[in-house]
Amino acid sequence: MTAEGTNELDFLSFVDFAVAATSSELQDVDPVAMRLVLSLHRVTSALVYDLESAVHRPRGLSWPGFRVLFVVWLAGPLESKRVAALSGMSRAAVSALVNTLEKAGLVSRRPSPHDRRAVVLALTPEGHEVITRDYLAHNEREQAWADSLTPGERRTLIGLLDKLMTGRAAREANRRT
């Protein structure tokens, strides 16, 4: 089974190959769970790489920078801690990232009026300008991806992802601190 046609493999078709190859090496592996996770990871990687390289980098934002700006844009002046929770990053990562965004003049740091330990993050006018422009291009690219599915399929996929996200494994899962 090994080394046969291994040369036509690519990032996409590797999923099929991997499921077959693993079953032959290991018993007790669930091929459906394997394929599910592998597909999820590969689609998402490809999607994020495409969005970052086609939309955000050309406009001067990194993918993490976009995520922070997006959260601050929508959920509005917000404590650093909450930005971390909503963007799915660690507090340390937000702190480091905001150094960059602050230097770029997109985000401002202010002390919180109610807690002198806390820092409130807000968009500067320029940051607001940047994220709205950027997000329009982002959403256009999102639509291009969504167009691969019918409207019904889109709803189904969103529903299944929600179910995964609220399921038992997700609740038990390790979370970022």
Next chain:
Amino acid sequence: MTAEGTNELDFLSFVDFAVAATSSELQDVDPVAMRLVLSLHRVTSALVYDLESAVHRPRGLSWPGFRVLFVVWLAGPLESKRVAALSGMSRAAVSALVNTLEKAGLVSRRPSPHDRRAVVLALTPEGHEVITRDYLAHNEREQAWADSLTPGERRTLIGLLDKLMTGRAAREANRRT
């Protein structure tokens, strides 16, 4: 609409909030495409973080290290370039990562017999030992996530992800070099 109940938001429920908030700021945004991409990214992030922190780190592997080992295990011995293509990383990233894996005694580098520029990567016996043990634990955790869905839902989800992966946007998308 802003700043109302913003305090009960978390990483999961932010999706709903974001879709509503964006529509009120921008017209011409497709809320379904937005929700699709946001859900995909959030589920996958949570899943990868859980797998890395619960399975791989405790066993001494990083997530990228696992990916390389996994590819070399299944498709291996393989040129460095092909490992990059199959694992979805850049050639430079593979090169840097293999430095670590080689020091750890898990992967070996050999010159290719047919092309003196190329390097062939293979698992050491210890690397084989590590990845088989590690992958068994990985797959157990994958099963825990897959258990949130019925068997039919799993098949449906895999099918929809495949369709996204082979659709037009994915084919046009920027790819790693």
Next chain:
DNA sequence: CCTCCGTGATCAAAGCTTTGACTACTTTGT
């Protein structure tokens, strides 16, 4: 009041990522 413990933000070290440059080699075309 004031000690004790919890929490918010930041820093530090180590690792991985990216792009772009560079070297060594191979392939192509004349």
Next chain:
DNA sequence: ACAAAGTAGTCAAAGCTTTGATCACGGAGG
């Protein structure tokens, strides 16, 4: 045969991530 163009791997700089300290502040009990 040989120059030109392309390709494999690596390196370097800059950025982002993680965990684990550290420091400042807040809240509750004695």
